[in-house]
Amino acid sequence: MARQEKKRDVVIVGLGWTGSILGMELCNEGLDVLALERGEDRDTVPDWKYPNVADELKYGVRYGFMQKPRNSTLTIRRDLSETALPYRHLGSFLPGDGVGGAGMHWNGHTFRPMAEELELRSYVERNFGADIIPDDMTIQDWGVNYAELEPYFDRFEKIAGISGKAGNLNGETVEGGNPFEAPRSSDYPMPPLDQTVDSNKFADAARKMGYHPYPRPAANASRAYTNPYGMQLGPCNFCGFCERYGCLNYSKSSPQTCILDALKRKPNFEYRTNAEVLKVELASDGKTAKGVTYVDANGEEVFQPADLVILAAYQLHNVHLMLLSGIGQPYNPRTGEGVTGKNYAYQTNGGTALFFKDIDFNPFVGAGSNGHVIDDFAINQIDFAAEGFIGGSYISSGTFNGQPIRSMRLPAGTPKWGAGWKSAIKEWYGHSMSIGSHGSNMSYQSNYLDLDPTYKDKHGRPLMRMTFNWKDNDIRMTQFMKGRIEELAKSMNPDIMQSGYKSKGAMYDVRPYQTTHNVGGAIMGSEPNKSALNRYLQSWDVHNVFVMGASAFPQNIQYNPTGTVGALAYWAVDAIRKDYLPNPRPLV
Amino acid sequence: MSEANFKLNRRSFLQAGAVGTMLSAGYSANAFAQSETPHLSDYQPEYFTADEWKFIVAATDRLIPAEGDGPGALDAHVPIFIDRQMAGDFGNAADWYMEGPHDPDAPAELGYQSPLTPAEAYRAGIAELNALCQTEHGAVFAELDKQTKDAVLAALDAGEIKLSSTQGADLFDLLLQNTKEGYFADPMYGGNHEMAAWNHIGFPGARASFREWVGVEKPYPLGPVDISGKRG
Numbered sequence: 001m002a003r004q005e006k007k008r009d010v011v012i013v014g015l016g017w018t019g020s021i022l023g024m025e026l027c028n029e030g031l032d033v034l035a036l037e038r039g040e041d042r043d044t045v046p047d048w049k050y051p052n053v054a055d056e057l058k059y060g061v062r063y064g065f066m067q068k069p070r071n072s073t074l075t076i077r078r079d080l081s082e083t084a085l086p087y088r089h090l091g092s093f094l095p096g097d098g099v100g101g102a103g104m105h106w107n108g109h110t111f112r113p114m115a116e117e118l119e120l121r122s123y124v125e126r127n128f129g130a131d132i133i134p135d136d137m138t139i140q141d142w143g144v145n146y147a148e149l150e151p152y153f154d155r156f157e158k159i160a161g162i163s164g165k166a167g168n169l170n171g172e173t174v175e176g177g178n179p180f181e182a183p184r185s186s187d188y189p190m191p192p193l194d195q196t197v198d199s200n201k202f203a204d205a206a207r208k209m210g211y212h213p214y215p216r217p218a219a220n221a222s223r224a225y226t227n228p229y230g231m232q233l234g235p236c237n238f239c240g241f242c243e244r245y246g247c248l249n250y251s252k253s254s255p256q257t258c259i260l261d262a263l264k265r266k267p268n269f270e271y272r273t274n275a276e277v278l279k280v281e282l283a284s285d286g287k288t289a290k291g292v293t294y295v296d297a298n299g300e301e302v303f304q305p306a307d308l309v310i311l312a313a314y315q316l317h318n319v320h321l322m323l324l325s326g327i328g329q330p331y332n333p334r335t336g337e338g339v340t341g342k343n344y345a346y347q348t349n350g351g352t353a354l355f356f357k358d359i360d361f362n363p364f365v366g367a368g369s370n371g372h373v374i375d376d377f378a379i380n381q382i383d384f385a386a387e388g389f390i391g392g393s394y395i396s397s398g399t400f401n402g403q404p405i406r407s408m409r410l411p412a413g414t415p416k417w418g419a420g421w422k423s424a425i426k427e428w429y430g431h432s433m434s435i436g437s438h439g440s441n442m443s444y445q446s447n448y449l450d451l452d453p454t455y456k457d458k459h460g461r462p463l464m465r466m467t468f469n470w471k472d473n474d475i476r477m478t479q480f481m482k483g484r485i486e487e488l489a490k491s492m493n494p495d496i497m498q499s500g501y502k503s504k505g506a507m508y509d510v511r512p513y514q515t516t517h518n519v520g521g522a523i524m525g526s527e528p529n530k531s532a533l534n535r536y537l538q539s540w541d542v543h544n545v546f547v548m549g550a551s552a553f554p555q556n557i558q559y560n561p562t563g564t565v566g567a568l569a570y571w572a573v574d575a576i577r578k579d580y581l582p583n584p585r586p587l588v
Numbered sequence: 589m590s591e592a593n594f595k596l597n598r599r600s601f602l603q604a605g606a607v608g609t610m611l612s613a614g615y616s617a618n619a620f621a622q623s624e625t626p627h628l629s630d631y632q633p634e635y636f637t638a639d640e641w642k643f644i645v646a647a648t649d650r651l652i653p654a655e656g657d658g659p660g661a662l663d664a665h666v667p668i669f670i671d672r673q674m675a676g677d678f679g680n681a682a683d684w685y686m687e688g689p690h691d692p693d694a695p696a697e698l699g700y701q702s703p704l705t706p707a708e709a710y711r712a713g714i715a716e717l718n719a720l721c722q723t724e725h726g727a728v729f730a731e732l733d734k735q736t737k738d739a740v741l742a743a744l745d746a747g748e749i750k751l752s753s754t755q756g757a758d759l760f761d762l763l764l765q766n767t768k769e770g771y772f773a774d775p776m777y778g779g780n781h782e783m784a785a786w787n788h789i790g791f792p793g794a795r796a797s798f799r800e801w802v803g804v805e806k807p808y809p810l811g812p813v814d815i816s817g818k819r820g
């Protein structure tokens with residue numbers, strides 16, 4: 001029998017970005033809030049103080065801050081006929097673990113999506129006709145539009161303290177920002193970061209080609225800043241240990257630097273670490289949740305009753321918990337019926353490296369979100385019918401780090417070892433840059449999540465199974481970007497240039513790091529038979545369960561997810577406060 | 589490894605003339621010069637047996653040779669790094685999901701699927717490769733001449749030599765990855781001796797503060813520091 005704890009108004013599963021936002025906003029509402037975090041407690045001091053954190057092997061290569069597959073992983077296959085095998089050590093994506101979640105070791109590229117992306121199916125049908133959508137492509141509208149979300153993007157940018165430059169202020173184009181973005185009600189709370197050598201050269205070349213470079217919106221503070229919760233950030237020093245590390249300088253926006261110290265002071269907030277939630281417990285009619293069961297630090301099972309359950313455990317774990325708890329009908333890829341696990345999608349990236357013998361780039365001078373971006377080939381700039389694909393990319397250049405184990409770019413044909421390798425690392429380290437394409441990834445009938453029939457976790461629960469592969473549409477998109485980027489790169493006259501983009505027939509490879517931008521599986525939408533959540537991130541079936549995170553994305557946007565994840569969290573919690581709490585019920 | 593074994597290791601090392609060979613063929617002149625830390629040749633492996641250690645020393649010496657500008661793997665004490673990694677969490681796959689069933693014939697893109705930990709894969713793979721060298725070249729890997737060593741490593745890299753004992757783990761990939769890690773990681777892990785690899789490429793180590801260098805297009809003048817605060 002599980003031990004039972006005192007009932008709470010709210011239990012939050014996971015204390016990363018979304019768990020911290022929901023915790024703060026619901027505490028401000030006067031509710032009694034408990035957050036359960038499976039990992040360790042973590043804070044700037046002692047966990048990522050200087051100099052200990054500047055340790056590439058421990059954190060960059062051995063994934064010191066991330067999820068340990070021994071404790072939590074999933075299985076992966078590329079299609080319905082393959083046998084899924086465990087993701088035994090990390091590679092392609094790096095889920096967080098511990099207070100702060102992946103929000104403590106992210107890079108901080110903080111974008112809003114394009115307005116068109118939130119209504120993608122309608123946008124495509126309206127402008128190009130439904131017949132350009134391939135049969136197996138299952139893209140949907142989100143059920144919420146950009147104008148509705150705008151105040152919440154603004155809110156998240158001010159809480160997180162984003163450095164950037166608006167390109168469209170209330171409909172007026174602003175020089176130096178992104179002219180293709182949807183209108184914003186105010187500028188970023190801080191001016192953009194200064195830029196590194198590669199970023200500036202890219203921006204010059206892009207301008208010469210008639211493109212519109214703008215500084216990447218950065219969750220790395222360019223100034224001293226105090227956010228609306230009273231939390232303070234100091235200016236980023238381009239330490240070059242950002243992504244995969246905690247910030248040694250209180251400059252990177254994270255749950256710790258932007259929310260948690262203020263939240264921890266509230267008497268109606270409590271959090272428990274080493275508390276892994278196994279399941280959401282449903283009432284006998286299946287229409288509400290009674291609370292959650294978790295395992296505490298001593299391995300004891302605990303039942304935690306609560307009136308409201310918030311899943312904020314990251315995309316993968318939100319979906320896994322829903323599948324294990326029977327929330328929403330599991331998706332069936334053969335019939336297309338069911339919702340939980342539907343529309344898993346990823347990010348379609350590629351890049352071109354440029355080598356310049358005589359330029360000193362000093363690649364160790366880097367910040368997580370440094371760089372310039374162009375959106376001239378973004379989703380709302382492309383004629384899908386003419387180009388033969390649905391999607392788009394942002395194209396960017398900037399240095400995040402020059403750590404030598406991971407970031408040693410060498411010209412193709414350089415020996416991998418031996419005397420040739422040793423002389424090449426001296427010749428080329430610090431003399432190259434790259435231009436990347438960060439692209440959308442559509443959803444498809446056969447890319448989805450369910451429970452694995454064979455492999456179990458340490459608690460005896462089935463692992464989640466991911467079925468995912470690259471599809472022709474997205475490969476055509478990334479090949480199109482290759483063409484645009486190579487033109488741009490050539491105009492910069494590098495000594496050597498080489499490209500890496502997926503080409504036809506590419507199979508998903510779990511080994512190299514790609515992005516931790518896993519999306520879908522518990523998608524939002526306006527019809528209960530097509531999405532797991534309604535437009536307020538509320539489960540259609542179990543109305544006191546709200547599910548945060550990129551699991552709600554019906555397909556992936558061309559941008560990094562967290563700007564949207566943060567805005568959706570503020571949007572959902574506003575609906576909870578104003579509409580749900582006074583009268584708990586299905587909101588739609 | 590027990591003390592007794594280790595002594596055997598030292599003795600067999602000398603008997604095989606390995607140190608002599610390494611001095612002439614492997615080490616660049618300054619490595620033995622006035623270093624205060626123990627020499628690589630005095631290191632007592634925690635994980636590897638005598639024969640395995642000889643292989644690790646010989647193989648890393650070919651992967652990053654001493655010849656030419658910059659430190660070789662032995663100058664950088666890479667073998668010490670690898671041994672410590674094998675004795676620690678990495679070697680034991682402490683963070684990895686190791687439950688069966690295992691499918692060693694799985695497509696490579698589905699990632700590591702061997703039932704062996706990295707440390708076990710090294711053990712099995714080195715024994716098999718040494719046996720193969722013995723059959724084909726009349727001596728274990730460490731005793732081959734440079735050219736033959738390079739040819740064996742190249743064949744292993746290209747998949748022309750396939751080791752079955754590692755059950756799907758790729759010994760060459762592990763070895764090359766760990767060699768580069770040991771070359772570039774902070775010296776506290778045993779390799780990158782005196783920050784020589786950082787000096788070689790111009791990486792300033794754990795300095796981690798470059799506010800005034802943002803956008804500056806000229807060579808950074810300061811040498812590296814490590815996490816313990818030493819300057820390289």
Ligand SMILES: Cc1cc2nc3c(=O)[nH]c(=O)nc-3n(C[C@H](O)[C@H](O)[C@H](O)COP(=O)(O)OP(=O)(O)OC[C@H]3O[C@@H](n4cnc5c(N)ncnc54)[C@H](O)[C@@H]3O)c2cc1C
Nearest residue numbers: 014016017018038101102103107108109277313560561562
């Ligand atoms: C290396 C890296 C770089 C990134 N860079 C960017 C970027 O530049 N821009 C961008 O937009 N995004 C980036 N991301 C993604 C970003 O970190 C995530 O989008 C964001 O953190 C998601 O917030 P979340 O609240 O959904 O999950 P998280 O912040 O990860 O928090 C989830 C928390 O839930 C906990 N948890 C999970 N399961 C359970 C359970 N069963 N019981 C209890 N607790 C549980 C986890 O331990 C974790 O602490 C990056 C991610 C990584 C890993």
Ligand code: SF4
Nearest residue numbers: 236239242247252367
């Ligand atoms: S690059 Fe800037 S924001 Fe990132 S960890 Fe370093 S100081 Fe912090």
